[in-house]
Amino acid sequence: MRTDILNYHSLALSNDTIAIRDKVDEKLVHVFDASTGKALGDGKPIAHKFDVMEIGLDQYGPASERRLSIVDKNRDLHLTSVRTVGKTQQIIKLGTMISSLSWNDTTNILSALQDGKLSVWYYPNAVYVDKELLSKTILEKDTSEFGKNPNLVSFLGNHLTIRRADGSLVSTGIIPYPAMLHELVYGNRWEDAVRLCRFVKDPAMWGCLAAMAAYAKELNTAEIAYAAIDEADKVEFIIHIKEIPSKEARSAEMALFCGNSQDAEGILLQGGLIFRAIMMNIELYNWDRALELAVKHKTHVDTVLAYRQKFLDDFDKKETNKRFLQYAEGVEVNWEKIEAKIENEYQKERDKPDKYRK
Incomplete structure (x- = not known):
């Protein structure tokens, strides 16, 4: 470690x-x-595809959800998590042509100067929840008033300080409501968060709330927020999830909704819902993993084989996977028995409902 080569581009602190x-x-x-x-993590550094030019850390929330922003030599902005024990490191692209960036000091709002405009991501974590929401939760301002080659100095509260090319400092502001929404959500005050969005009547606020609620698996709030931005298909899916009697299964479906199949499987296995974990992998066409779970837990091997054969028949293909050929020799596939077993699994869940559904 040589402290003389450290600067605000190569060092980030929270x-x-x-x-x-x-x-x-x-x-x-x-x-x-x-x-x-x-x-942190597995003890290995975070590896990016290109040389890293600038890094930053968000400042608020639990340490387990700390995010690192990376600007590479192509001036592309990426976001990743710093604590990923047992998980695949995801580095997701947020923006392009970034000249400078700054995290807010009190909430996890990210600002950046890019291609002649100031961009403020009210909830950059939305990229881990629903990428379609990212464009609906961003503020963009023209930077022509700041002259050529401006540079972001700080982002304190609702005010951003920008240094012009001649060295003079100018400031600009954003509305206070996104920061208020962050505070309400961190305090689990979901009803107050909905009231705030109804008062402000800003689609960006509803987009933030939808992503926040989906990430926190707060289904009722997510349903309201998605409805407010006319995402009818997602509202229907959330209503479907709310009808699932098992809390673990609902949490897993929301993790899947956010694109985290690994987390979804972990939730199901931890909750003892082996059948749902197997079916989830079948629906995702993760055939090897579905068979692995079925064999390991000695259940529904015939179910996996049956759905695999149906899948191959639909595409007029023959089985080439050695493991499936091996188990197909000793397992009888009877659709009537399989459907009865599946119905029995769902009935077990219905017999043990929890108090979540309203």
Whole structure:
């Protein structure tokens, strides 16, 4: 570690996390726990495809959800999580042609100067929930008033400070409502969050609330927010999820809704819902994983084989997977028995409803 080569481009700090760009290999970012100094994740640095030019850390919320922003040599902006033990590292693109960026000091709102405009992502975490919402939760302002080559200095409260090319400082502001919405959501005050959005009547606020509620698996609020931005298909899907009697199954469906199939499977297995975990993998065409779960737990092997054969028949193909050929020899596929077993599994869930549904 050489402190003389550290600067605000290569070093990022929050209350619980330190991120430092590797000097030798600039594609790597090392992330440490601020209190213990231990490397986070699996002990390996975050590896990007291109050289990293600038990094930043969000400042609010639990340490387990800390996000790192990365601007690479192509001036593309990416977002990733810094704590990913047992999970695949996801680096997701947020924007292009970024000249400078700054996280808000009190809420996880991200600002950046890009291609002649100031962009403010009210809820950048939406990219992990529903990418379609990202464009609906962003504010864009023209930067011609700041002259050529302006640079973001700070983002404090609702005010952004920008340095012009001649060195002078100018400021601009954003509406206070997104920060208020963040506070209400972090305090689990969902009804107040809905009231705020109804008062403001801004589609960007509803988009933020929809993503926040989906991420927190707050189904009633997610349904209201998605309805407010005319996402009828997603409202129908959320209503379908609310009808599922098992809390674990609902949580898994919401994780799947957010594109986190690994988390969804983990929730189901932890809740003892082996059948749902197998069916989820079948529906995602993860055939090897579905068979692996069925064999490991000695249940529904015939179900997996039956759906696999139906899938192959639909495309007029023959089985070539050695494992499926191996188990097909000793397992009888009887659709009547399989359908009865499936109905029995769903009945077990219905017999143990929880108090969530309203």
